[in-house]
Amino acid sequence: MNNTQTDSDAFLHGFWYVAAVAGDVKRGKTIHRTLLGKPVLIGRDATDAVFALSDTCPHRGTLLSRGMFDGETVECPYHGWRFATNGQCTTIPSQKEGQRPQADDIRARPYPVRESNGIIWVFIGDKTDAENLPTVPAVLDIGNRFQLHLRRTFHCNIDLAITGLMDPAHGAFVHASSVWRGHRDVRDKEKVFSPTPLGWRMDRHVASGNARAYRLFLGGAPETEISYALPGIRIEHATTGKATYCGLTACTPVAADTTAVHHIMYWNIPGGAALRGLVRLIARRFLNQDADAVKDMRDGQAFNPDTMLVEDADTQIRWYFRLKKEWQQAQRDGRPFHNPIEPVTLRWRS
Ligand code: FES
Ligand SMILES: [Fe+2]
Numbered sequence: 001m002n003n004t005q006t007d008s009d010a011f012l013h014g015f016w017y018v019a020a021v022a023g024d025v026k027r028g029k030t031i032h033r034t035l036l037g038k039p040v041l042i043g044r045d046a047t048d049a050v051f052a053l054s055d056t057c058p059h060r061g062t063l064l065s066r067g068m069f070d071g072e073t074v075e076c077p078y079h080g081w082r083f084a085t086n087g088q089c090t091t092i093p094s095q096k097e098g099q100r101p102q103a104d105d106i107r108a109r110p111y112p113v114r115e116s117n118g119i120i121w122v123f124i125g126d127k128t129d130a131e132n133l134p135t136v137p138a139v140l141d142i143g144n145r146f147q148l149h150l151r152r153t154f155h156c157n158i159d160l161a162i163t164g165l166m167d168p169a170h171g172a173f174v175h176a177s178s179v180w181r182g183h184r185d186v187r188d189k190e191k192v193f194s195p196t197p198l199g200w201r202m203d204r205h206v207a208s209g210n211a212r213a214y215r216l217f218l219g220g221a222p223e224t225e226i227s228y229a230l231p232g233i234r235i236e237h238a239t240t241g242k243a244t245y246c247g248l249t250a251c252t253p254v255a256a257d258t259t260a261v262h263h264i265m266y267w268n269i270p271g272g273a274a275l276r277g278l279v280r281l282i283a284r285r286f287l288n289q290d291a292d293a294v295k296d297m298r299d300g301q302a303f304n305p306d307t308m309l310v311e312d313a314d315t316q317i318r319w320y321f322r323l324k325k326e327w328q329q330a331q332r333d334g335r336p337f338h339n340p341i342e343p344v345t346l347r348w349r350s
Contacts, residue, residue: 011036011158011253012327014125015231016133018250018262021149022118025050030074032065036124036253039063040111043085046071051085052122054109058089064108083108118146119248119264132198134233136246136266147272148265148280152287153258154251156298161251161259162232163320164294169313169350174293175286186349193316195341199229200319207238217279218243218269228316230323243269263287313348 019033020042030043032055039055041064055065057076067077073090074083081103082091089106112123117136123129154161164170168189176183192203204225207214215221222245224238232251238244246266254260263283269275301307309318319341330337 010324010328011124012231012324014127014129014327014331016114016121016123017231017252018119018260018264019052019113019122019252020120021146021262021264022115022120025120028069028071030065030069032063033122034254035122037255038124040122041065041074042113042120042122043069043074045085049085050113050115050120052111052113053083053085053087054111057081058106058108081106086110117248117264117266118149119262134229134235134248134250136235136237136248146264146266147276148263148283150263150280150283150287152261152263152291153254154261154291154294155258156294157257158232158251158253158259159321159324160294160298160301161261163317164297165249165251165261165290166228166234166316166320167314168316169348170293171350174289188347189350190345190347192343192345193341194343195339196227196229197339198337199227199233199323199339200316200341201225201227214238214245217275218245228320230327243267243272245269261287261291312346313350315344315346 013036017035019035019040020031025031025042025044027044027048028046030041033040033042041053041055042050043052044050053064053074055063057064057078059076059081060078062076062078064074064076064083068075072084074085075081076083080091080093081089083089087108087110089103089108092101092103092106095102112128114121114133116133121133154164156164172182172184172186176185191205194201194203202225204223207222207224214224218238218240220240222238222240222243224236226234226236228234234249236245236247236249238246244267248262248264250262250264252260252262265279265283322340326340327337
C-alpha cells in the first residue's frame, strides 16, 4: 500500500503546544524556546504569572531573552528598550521628545500562554482556541503536579517523531527487555477505536498480557485508555481502581528536522514517590530507544522516502496523516475541522 504522507515539514498552526514545564521558568526569569521555527520568550513575573512574547526585539532583532527581566519589564540588552509582559514597549532610551517612534507605537508580539497540570502551553496560530487546551483526565487525587517529566530532542521532523512513538508494532523489537517483555514476543491484539474531536481513542480495555511493566508498577492489570489528538498529544490513562497512572506525551516541532518530545507522568500509587527514580530510569530508556529507532528510520528514508503503511498495524499512522491534511485543508477553506475517522475495531499482532 502506498503511503500518502502530507508535506513532512509543514507545521500545524492553531494549537496549544507544550513549551516547557513549570519548573523551567523561575519567578523573575525568562527562557528562550524555539517553537515551530518561531523564537518565543517565556517568563514568569513577580506575581508568578507566566507570559510569552516573540523573542526578537522589534528594533534590531536581538533576542530579548538574553536581556534583563526585573519581574515587570523585559529590557533588550542592545539599546535598552523595555517591554511590559503583554509586549507593550514602555521605554526607548534613545528617543527625544517628538521623534518617531515613541514607546507607545511599539509592541512585541505576545503569545497566548497557559500553565496547567504543571505544563506551560503556548498557542501558535492566529485565533486562540482556548477550548483545545489539552488537559490530563481529571482523576480525583492524581494531583495537579506531575511526578516526572522527561524531555528528549528527536533529530527528525514532527511526523516521524509522532508516528514513530504511536506505532503499535515496534515494542517487541525496540523495547524488548528481560524484565517486562520478551524479544519478538508478539500476541494477537484486537482494540476498539472511536473518534474524538481532534483525534481518536483506543477505548478502555484491560491491559494486555505482555504489558508486564504495568502490572509491576500498578500492582495489578489495569484498565487503560489511550487517546491521540492533533497536533501530537498522546494521553494514556490507566487505573486499577486504587492506583492511577496518567502519561502525557507531546511532540512539539522546533525546526523542520528537530522535534522536542515531552513525556509527563502523573500517578497516585501508594509509595509511588519512592518509585520515581526507577520509573525515570525505565522511561528514559524507552524514550532513548524510540529516539534511536526513529533516527534509523530517518536515515533510511533519506534514501527511500517511498514507504508503505500496512493493515491494521499502521492504520493509526494513516489516520494521523489524514487528520493533519484535513486540518490544513479546513484552515485554508476557513471552515470547521471535520474528523474523518469512523469507529472501528483494529486487529494486529504486537
Ligand atoms: S535591538 Fe533591541 S533595543 Fe535595539
Ligand atoms: Fe516506542
